[in-house]
Amino acid sequence: MGKRASAELGTGRADEGLGGNGRDEAIYRNLFVAIVENHLAPGTKLPEDTLAETYGVSRTSIRKVLQRLAHERLVDVRLNRGASVAQPSVGEARDIFSARRIIECGAIPQVVAKATPAKLDVLRELVGREHAAQDRGDWRESIYLSGAFHVELIRLSGNETLTDFLTQLVSRSSLVIATYGSPQTASCRHSEHDDVIEIIAGGDVDGATRWMDRHLRDVERTVVLVEEEPAPADLKKILEEVAQRRPKLR
């Protein structure tokens, strides 16, 4: 496991101001990483008492953490049915990548304006760790660091609100990849991220924007979003139509 001192996915401004003590935070973090790194597959049930005794706390604290994850759309919580790891629909997946293009491309001008050599070095170090993880075949760490790179890049814009949004989108992207993508093709191509750092260092706003747009479309292409959704809401209508066509079954 690599160190994650400089850049932690999901440890943004979102922590402050919402009253979490250290223990809750640790539980949240643990679950967050487990979901984002795909140790817990989408759809996995998350029973409250199991988690409660796992972490040695009462269900009250667990419920708080689950609600937070639910609000970040990493888990689904249905009434009287408990929580499970979210399974983004195809439409949701498209929306997520579309939103990422808008936000990440839109923030590029400010990123370029505020980039300093020191900050770019932090990014380079992150890419270095990403490559190392990729070379050793640790695809979980690789995906995690790839996401962290995107978040840290936008963090350079200085806009914490936007960075929080992107953190959410990037985590959900991991779920999309886990649901619709093959693990191999999922992570960004080797040495992709290097390029954009130099483009930004050169102050080329348009170039960086174009790079980001193309890059995100490439990532989206690695997941298969062709199949249509089951559309559970239409189930009743469909069955009624079928009943119409075959009035008396027996």
Added chain:
Amino acid sequence: MGKRASAELGTGRADEGLGGNGRDEAIYRNLFVAIVENHLAPGTKLPEDTLAETYGVSRTSIRKVLQRLAHERLVDVRLNRGASVAQPSVGEARDIFSARRIIECGAIPQVVAKATPAKLDVLRELVGREHAAQDRGDWRESIYLSGAFHVELIRLSGNETLTDFLTQLVSRSSLVIATYGSPQTASCRHSEHDDVIEIIAGGDVDGATRWMDRHLRDVERTVVLVEEEPAPADLKKILEEVAQRRPKLR
């Protein structure tokens, strides 16, 4: 009070999938509107007991609602100190408007692509209600509807994720206006919103984008973001500096 059947601020996709009972939802809604319409001033304490007996439920439910509002950054929750209506800092305010420009301008192409006469009529109806509220001097309703217009406009893009983000940004904008703006100048100029509908109806992507950018800068200009933050951390330093200049007061 005007009807709000067609467009409700804060009633987006965010409700589904996070296990909200009807009663909780009503409480959330009530508090949400109270904050966004500025019936509760920024900084107002929100004690759990008070809210609990107000709505006739236990603190458990109240805490759930407060956590949700905290995650939407409409309330601040500090450890062992309870919740209070959020007071966006100047930096936060800038971030919010900057993020709005990126998201709302960035979504315009898809909005124009997906706009239909029927959907534009819904927007026109919303603007009509906004004007009515403005004419009768109901500035609370006016601000609310102005925000709803921006949200519904972006909803036309079909991107629910992005619409949820914008809903949050628009609600927080209301807090910014309540904190830093004068109520009169806060709402958009009369008949501003009419224009963009026609630009979109004409299919003019660039025009609509430019309109949105200018419009959001205008709105931002109606609030005063010049004063530096009180920075309570610097209080001690300030006092020490004063002490330096006037060593022995008595």
Added chain:
DNA sequence: ACTTCACACATTGGATACACTTTTATATCA
């Protein structure tokens, strides 16, 4: 043998109770 109903089990939702922290009020002393 298959369907249906009913009961038992498991799990979640909500309320109460208790422990701890922060804040305020009061009293004592300089």
Added chain:
DNA sequence: TGATATAAAAGTGTATCCAATGTGTGAAGT
């Protein structure tokens, strides 16, 4: 009078308890 320490209060954090809901199994009836 003013400041500080102590004690009471108000309020929050967590655990436990009970009720409500969903799920699964088994018995009874056709």
